[in-house]
Amino acid sequence: MSTAMTMRLSKAVVSVLLLFVVALSGFAHGFVRPRTFLNRLTEKHNYLTTEELWFDQTLDHYSPYDHRQFKQRYYEFLDYFQAPDGPIFLKICGESSCNGIPNDYISVLAKKFGAAVVSLEHRYYGKSSPFKSHTTENLKYLSSKQALFDLAVFRQWYQESLNLKQSKANAENPWFVFGISYSGALSAWFRLKFPHLTCGSLASSAVVLAVYNFTDFDKQIGESAGPECKAALQEVTHLVDQKLTSNKKELKSLFGAAELEIDGDFLYFLADAAAIAFQYGNPDKLCTPLVEAKKAGEDLVGAYAKYVKEYYVGSFGVSVATYNQKHLKDTAVSEDDSDRLWWFQVCTEVAYFQVAPSNDSIRSSKVDTKYHLDLCKNVFGEGIYPDVDMTNIYYGGTKIAGSKIIFTNGSQDPWRHASKQTSSPDMPSFIITCHNCGHGTDMRGCPQSPLSIEGNAANCSSPDAVHKVRQQMIEHIDLWLSQCKDTGRSYM
Secondary structure, three states: OOHHHHHHHHHHHHHHHHHHHHHHOOOOOOOEOOOEOOOOOOOHHHEEEOOOEEEEEEOOOOOOOOOOEEEEEEEEEOOOOOOOOOOEEEEEOOOOOOOOEEOOHHHHHHHHHOOEEEEEOOOOOOOOOOOOEOOOOHHHHOOHHHHHHHHHHHHHHHHHHHHHHOOOOOOOOOEEEEEEOHHHHHHHHHHHHOHHHOOOEEEEOOOOOOEEEOHHHHHHHHHHHHHHHHHHHHHHHHHHHHHHHHOHHHHHHHOOOOOOOOHHHHHHHHHHHHHHHHHOOOHHHHHHHHHHHHHOOOOHHHHHHHHHHHHHHHHOOOOHHHHOHHHHOOOEOOOOOOHHHHHHHHHHHHEEEOOOOOOOOOOOOOOOHHHHHHHHHHHHOOOOOOOHHHHHHHHOHHHOOOOOEEEEEEOOOHHHHHOOOOOEOOEOEEEEOOOOOOOOHHHHOOOOOOOOHHHOOOOOOOHHHHHHHHHHHHHHHHHHHHHHHHHOOOOO
């Protein structure tokens, strides 16, 4: 064993032992992307744990001579762990600060299977940045490929530290990986690239297909909205485009967005505000007042501005600055600000450019490919653009050649069109269909914001639809974990 690994293990054993003692003494974490991530959890009961632990991670997994490391934050929850042979659930944190392990449906699954839950913060996000400045040069180690290696190295280290604690040699607990949205894609890709390290994975709303011009996103908004709400949203867009040419300053001020000097930034802000209603299971918050205003012949732009300010910025908590390219150019490291980081991944790997379709669009036609490419160039410099072909060649897109991966999606979620929506051998795919079934419904319940404790599905318009898919998930997890245990391995 290397000196570095020994040092890691010695530090880890202390942390693991301390938390284990606490556990024995009484059982002492839309995707509005690329703009903002929703899951803003503040109250302690929204988490299974918020106790921070630290791991020494390799900066560049692809270099044979660069041995630099950085501190990576992680969490563990052992209350339901049936030691010593119980499964370990690895919940992947995505493109935002990871402030703990959310008390969503993972807690129900952990209790059912007697599993420990561990969660690793994504490199660069939250408190896990390798650098003190996020210049474009310093961001070169920020990629899904490096993140997958982070997970693999962490998984091995954690298993070895657990073995030391339990005085077991070369033992392997059965592992299962979970993720939602981008981290759902990481979950699928982890099973694809490291099948020997996990029994399987759950890929919830997993955006495994990198898409250059993601017109299906806007099309799904129209379908989810229904005819009346769609017509109202399209009229708002038409009126806004008109007002931008005649009274730009007053219009932006009406939405509390005067700081967005670039019109594309402002129009993207307005488009996202509509998208999150369907993405996160709150369609009536948007559609009811808009349709009523249209029927009454009232000011539609004013009605939409009210929704944006009171719900999107107010209740949902989005900052207008998130859409300001001046803000995105800020290289300062901030635990709570992930906008620049995710845009770098968008502009280098996955795109997901939410452009307006050529016909029947909800968003303004000014939100086009050029807007996105100009943003990438303005924020990160010359030569920065997403090589989606290479990303899809590397991972396979929706033709991913993996096994033992469960794909789940909500019917109203526009991101499902970047996910795998059809089943294939050993990779079942389920669509949860209901009026407010959106992003990560299988794990988060309804609505997806604010958090439903333990992923409670009672407020889904069809709780039975959620329960049926969850039962399928449980059956597959149970089968694949059993197969691992039968062979004495942590993978199949």
